[in-house]
Amino acid sequence: GVPLRRGGAQPRRRAAARAEGSVNVKEMAAQMRDVRKQMEADEDLSALMAGLRGQNLDENDFASADVDMRLLNFDGSSAAASEAGDALPLVYEPDQIAAYWRKRSGAIAQRIVQLLGVSGTFLSSLALDALRGTLKENEVQRAIELRDIVTSLGPAYIKIGQALAIRPDLLSPAAMVELQRLCDKVPSFDSKVAYDCIVEELGKPVSELYAELTPEPIAAASLGQVYKGRLHTGEQVAVKVQRPFVLETVTCDLYVIRTIGLFMRRFPQLTERVDVVALLDEWASRFFEELDYVREGQNATKFAEQMRYDLPQIVVPSTYSELTSRKVLTSSWVDGEKLSQSKASDVGDLVNVGVICYLKQLLETGNFHADPHPGNLIRTPDGKLAVLDFGLMTQLDEDIKIGMIEAVAHLIHRDYDAIAEDFVSLQFIDKGVDTGPIKPALARVFDAALAGGGAKGINFQDLAADLAQITFDFPFKIPPYFAIVIRAIGVLEGIALTADENFAIIDESYPYLSKRLLTDDSPRLRAALRYMVYGRSSTFDAERIIDLMEAFETYSKAANSAMGDQGDGKDGERQETMAPPTTALVPAVGAAPSVPMLPLPAGLPVPPAGLPLPLPLPNGAFADGAAFAVPSIGGTSLSSLSGGGSSREALSFVLSEEGSFFRSFILEEVVKSVDALSREQAALLAAQLGVASLPIPVPLPGAINPLQLVPQVSAEERRQVESVYKIVSYLA
Numbered sequence: 001g002v003p004l005r006r007g008g009a010q011p012r013r014r015a016a017a018r019a020e021g022s023v024n025v026k027e028m029a030a031q032m033r034d035v036r037k038q039m040e041a042d043e044d045l046s047a048l049m050a051g052l053r054g055q056n057l058d059e060n061d062f063a064s065a066d067v068d069m070r071l072l073n074f075d076g077s078s079a080a081a082s083e084a085g086d087a088l089p090l091v092y093e094p095d096q097i098a099a100y101w102r103k104r105s106g107a108i109a110q111r112i113v114q115l116l117g118v119s120g121t122f123l124s125s126l127a128l129d130a131l132r133g134t135l136k137e138n139e140v141q142r143a144i145e146l147r148d149i150v151t152s153l154g155p156a157y158i159k160i161g162q163a164l165a166i167r168p169d170l171l172s173p174a175a176m177v178e179l180q181r182l183c184d185k186v187p188s189f190d191s192k193v194a195y196d197c198i199v200e201e202l203g204k205p206v207s208e209l210y211a212e213l214t215p216e217p218i219a220a221a222s223l224g225q226v227y228k229g230r231l232h233t234g235e236q237v238a239v240k241v242q243r244p245f246v247l248e249t250v251t252c253d254l255y256v257i258r259t260i261g262l263f264m265r266r267f268p269q270l271t272e273r274v275d276v277v278a279l280l281d282e283w284a285s286r287f288f289e290e291l292d293y294v295r296e297g298q299n300a301t302k303f304a305e306q307m308r309y310d311l312p313q314i315v316v317p318s319t320y321s322e323l324t325s326r327k328v329l330t331s332s333w334v335d336g337e338k339l340s341q342s343k344a345s346d347v348g349d350l351v352n353v354g355v356i357c358y359l360k361q362l363l364e365t366g367n368f369h370a371d372p373h374p375g376n377l378i379r380t381p382d383g384k385l386a387v388l389d390f391g392l393m394t395q396l397d398e399d400i401k402i403g404m405i406e407a408v409a410h411l412i413h414r415d416y417d418a419i420a421e422d423f424v425s426l427q428f429i430d431k432g433v434d435t436g437p438i439k440p441a442l443a444r445v446f447d448a449a450l451a452g453g454g455a456k457g458i459n460f461q462d463l464a465a466d467l468a469q470i471t472f473d474f475p476f477k478i479p480p481y482f483a484i485v486i487r488a489i490g491v492l493e494g495i496a497l498t499a500d501e502n503f504a505i506i507d508e509s510y511p512y513l514s515k516r517l518l519t520d521d522s523p524r525l526r527a528a529l530r531y532m533v534y535g536r537s538s539t540f541d542a543e544r545i546i547d548l549m550e551a552f553e554t555y556s557k558a559a560n561s562a563m564g565d566q567g568d569g570k571d572g573e574r575q576e577t578m579a580p581p582t583t584a585l586v587p588a589v590g591a592a593p594s595v596p597m598l599p600l601p602a603g604l605p606v607p608p609a610g611l612p613l614p615l616p617l618p619n620g621a622f623a624d625g626a627a628f629a630v631p632s633i634g635g636t637s638l639s640s641l642s643g644g645g646s647s648r649e650a651l652s653f654v655l656s657e658e659g660s661f662f663r664s665f666i667l668e669e670v671v672k673s674v675d676a677l678s679r680e681q682a683a684l685l686a687a688q689l690g691v692a693s694l695p696i697p698v699p700l701p702g703a704i705n706p707l708q709l710v711p712q713v714s715a716e717e718r719r720q721v722e723s724v725y726k727i728v729s730y731l732a
Helices: 026-041 045-052 076-085 094-102 107-133 139-153 156-165 174-179 191-201 246-264 275-288 293-307 347-365 400-412 415-425 438-449 460-473 480-499 506-521 521-535 540-568 569-578 644-657 657-689 714-732
Strands: 222-230 236-242 328-332 366-367 377-379 383-385 392-393 695-696 704-710
Touching: 045 191, 094 107, 094 246, 107 139, 107 246, 139 156, 139 174, 156 174, 156 246, 156 275, 174 377, 191 236, 191 328, 191 657, 246 275, 275 293, 275 392, 293 347, 347 366, 347 377, 347 383, 347 480, 347 506, 366 480, 377 460, 377 480, 400 415, 400 506, 400 521, 415 438, 480 506, 506 521, 506 540, 506 657, 521 540, 521 657, 540 644, 540 714, 644 657, 644 714, 657 714
Parallel strands: none
Antiparallel strands: 222 236, 236 328, 366 392, 377 383, 695 704
């Protein structure tokens, strides 16, 4: 594992002023670290952050001995149901499920008796709280009671509880903590039943399928249990077998809950903020996918293929499709320890690999691992990161993937008009909602969070009040995909902070983000790149470009190093693509020796050797004597960076085919700067010849006006020249 962290030794510090209203990525990371420390000092916020990091999860392999899970003892398999002319659907179809269970009132009654027997007291207390108006006051106590009974109610309620445990928009931090302690592990079911299921699903005796299989499971969860085995060819495998009656119990529970939700829709005051039916339907569609082990194996295979070239440090268990069915999953065995419990020195590096892995899912593939918790991230003995359990996957469309990157660019430039629209495109606000009134509130919140001086200057009570007011005044909602994304990032951050208290997710994310911005040919991402560099002005930000290039170098070098001996043709292609071509950066400028150039005025030294630009280095002056305001970097002058190894990777990219778009608008600025400098040189020559301005007659009696032979360079053009100097010196 090779870290992709930005910067090697001492981070560079730039004194150049930022464009007004924008923020440097490094500054933002430092501010967010300060904000995090302040938040951790608040009891409620600290509980919320711990929950999102998965620090309250029960990671035991089995449930405690006193847990008794009650399932519906009803055979609803397609074979048994065929006599009735219908069967339960294998994908989530609420109408079909409702039609199925309406015909089986006896089974519904049996399940309701089970539910009331376990939760009757809790439901009575909840109803009493609603009548007294004490729901908020007793929220934590009810969450504790719910946690204690949910495991007994079966898979649907366990999964619903876990889904609610990462929704800060629906529950208070304290209530979330209690639900996060909910254990998905339950008592194992009879191994004879499991073995019979294997035979029925795979069509052969267990002894013919596996050379060895443990007589008892090594772990048990609400949906199934896992055995360790060995194939006849010698490979060790994990065999997951689905619990009997899961489909019947889950669909029955969904039917009951959805019926209650439909009834609640008659009372708008109950569903104004949360539509139970819509929430249930979104969750249930993904839950049904988790019941299909064939799909889970396919998810793992697809995920592994997407990570194979760029992140060979990621390990995904291989699926044995010939030994996999809807209820049985056979995959390769992975040895290792939970990353959250590892004391190895490379944990920080593996966390960074995990960050890049999840960013790749979020911003590139759109195939997002939707069950991120510490138990699914394993450090292997050879120092790689294994990702387990692909039953739940969320698909992110192109608008969301690109919208995330656009939102980062808008946030950096504090463009609150655009951020308000980002909330719509990212599904936080429904389309058609007037976002005009929200912009001033957003400005107050983000300006406070990104203010200079760190978190000490933030009044968290005022900030929390502003956030609460925004969510109250406007129809904000947390999209289901975003809750999962925050959970994934939170889990990785929680693990990283145990090894490095200065860990900042922004620092770890920016190298990959820069890679996407600089190399993706999507029109929207190209527009986002231009916006990142120019913001709302017409002058590009050299510091921002250098930030992007440094981050890209960090990603490229670490990725190439991480490939090591695992590189194949694809990596070779990357190396070939990144090799500098023989053409110059600006072949048209200075390429024809037959065109004489005027000598540079005094005070403007010649360009560094090998630089294909007739541009002077900093520390010169304009025609009117104004000095070039180009600061040093970390105490090192820009000119001394010429030829340094740190810039070669960036220059190789700029000159490569992959960097053609980025190169195009850099060249635009170079051309503008050459024009400005040419006029400066002409002005200097005119001044030396004494013809800087000439009196010319005007066809009016006695009127003579001076004519400026060479237009003066504007303040904006001077900034462009200074910026080009910075970029050229950095790349040189």
